[in-house]
Amino acid sequence: MSLSQHFTGILFAFSNALSWLPGSVVSVVMLVIVGLAAYYFGQGTISLLLKIPGTRSVAMLRNVVHALRRPSRIIVTLLALLAALPAATGLSFETEQTLQLGFLFALILVVGTSVIISLRLMTEAYLARLAKRDYADDIMVRAHQTQIKVLRRLGEILIGIITVASALMLFPSVKQYGVSLFASAGAASLVVGLSARGLLTNLIAGVQIAITQPIRMEDLVIINDDWCWVEEITATYVVLRVWDWRRYIVPISYFLENRFENWTHNSEAITGLVVMWLDFDAPMEEIREALREIVRACPLWDGKIFDVQVSDFDHSAMKIRITASARNAMQSWDLRCDIREKAIARIREEFPQALPRTRMSLVKAGERMVPAPAQETDDDILSPPIKRPPPGSYTGPPDRSGGASSF
Incomplete structure (x- = not known):
């Protein structure tokens, strides 16, 4: 005799013992007792499993049991009620069929929910174990996080759709309605298809991003000239955290249809650029050495890339391009x-002639500009020379008496 047959025999014996009551009352009481017994049996079993000590694998089992403690009790109760329904002879056939459909409907929904919870628990455990590892660069960690989280969300949506569809297919009226809806080629089907186009586009884009990974979790991207970190990737949209704690909510298909900058796609290391404008009289070799000393003294420089170049010039100054690399x-x-701060202070103190200056020459209209004569001293620059008479040539004012005076 199988276990189910033995269980049914016990229930029939219970019904015979209460034969003096109406059959419907006996069936209801029997189902209530079976449901309560199964519920508390499941609760006791889960409590025992949670008390089992052991290694990491046992700890993982305890986490799964703890997360599924409520769905497990409901599943055990529904299975026991379904097994007890054949012994509920006091109920009418229609009532028994209705209860069976209701129990199966609830069982399918609870099982689907349990699968989603289990999927989420396993992926979180994997990501937590991956995050504890020590990597020189966390590109691989973020790649796994992106794949796991995006595929998990898509899996949850797929499991949810299958669960709800399977539960609804138990009812003949809903089943026939669904068949007729999908079989028709009228305007309703066209409207539904057009309405779901955006959702399907983002779902497919989510799969593509999980595989190709143009963006990953905590990638630094540039959107609308803002620095943004990828904070969350869902099945249909991406949450971007701006440097000032604003949030951009962007459809996931945006990253497959538009151009954007990803500064951490291959590595977090990046080369920074500083631009300065200096005068043509700037001593470039001395300034280059001073800038090298400044960069070497910066703790944020990673020691890989440094260069100083004259990248351009115009009529008034020359453009200095300074490149230095950092870890992120x-x-x-x-x-x-x-x-920038230290270079300006150093140039102002040691090389003031290198600061940009505006040169201007004033000439009369129509007069050809002639270069100014070379100046000898700083005093000449501040006070231009004046034509003076040679020594001894001054004879003084004319003498009213007719004579002349001289020094």
């Missing part, structure tokens, strides 16, 4: 600010 984008920003 935020350190690169702080490094560039530090270089």
Whole structure:
């Protein structure tokens, strides 16, 4: 005799013992007792499993049991009620069929929910174990996080759709309605298809992003000239955290249809650029050495890339391009600010002639401009020379008596 047959025999014996009551009352009482017994049996079993000590694998089992404690009790109760329904002979056939459909409907929904919870629990455990590992660069960690989280959300949506569809297919009226709806080629089907186009586009884009990974979790991207970090990737949209704690909510298909900058796609290291304008009289070799000393003294410089070049010039000054690398984008920003501040102070103190100046010459209209004569001293620059008479040539004012005076 199988276990189910033995269980049914016990229930029939219970019904015979209460034969003096109406059959419907006996069936209801029997189902209530079976449901309560199964519920508390499941609760006791879960409590015992949670008390089992052991290694990491046992700890993982305890976490799964703890997360599924409520769905497990409901599943055990529904299975026991379904097994007890054949012994509920006091109920009419229609009532028994209705109860069976209701129990199966609830069982399918609870099982689908349990699968979703289990999927989420396993992925979180994997990501937590991955995050504890020590990597020189967390590109691989963020790649796994992106794949797991996006595929998990898509899996949850797929499991939810299958669960609800399976539960609804138990009812003949809903089943026939669904068949007729999908079989028709009228305007309703066209409207539904057009309405779901955006959702389907984002779902497919989510799969593509999980596979190709143009963006990953905590990637630094540039959107609308703002620095943004990828904070969350869902099945249909992406949450971007701006440096000033604003949030952009962007459809996930945006990253497959538009251009954007990803500063951490291959590595977090980045080269920063500082631009300065100096006068043509700037001693470039001395300034280059001073800038090298400034960058070497900066703790944010990673020691890889440094260069100083004259990249351009115009009629008034020349453009100096300073490049220095850092470990990540935020350190690169702080490094560039530090270089600007210290470079300006150093040039102002040691090389004041290198600061940009505006040169201007005033000439009369129609007069050809002639270069100014070379000046000998700083006093000449501040006070141009004046034509003076040679020594001894001054004879003084004319003598009213007719004579002349001289020095």
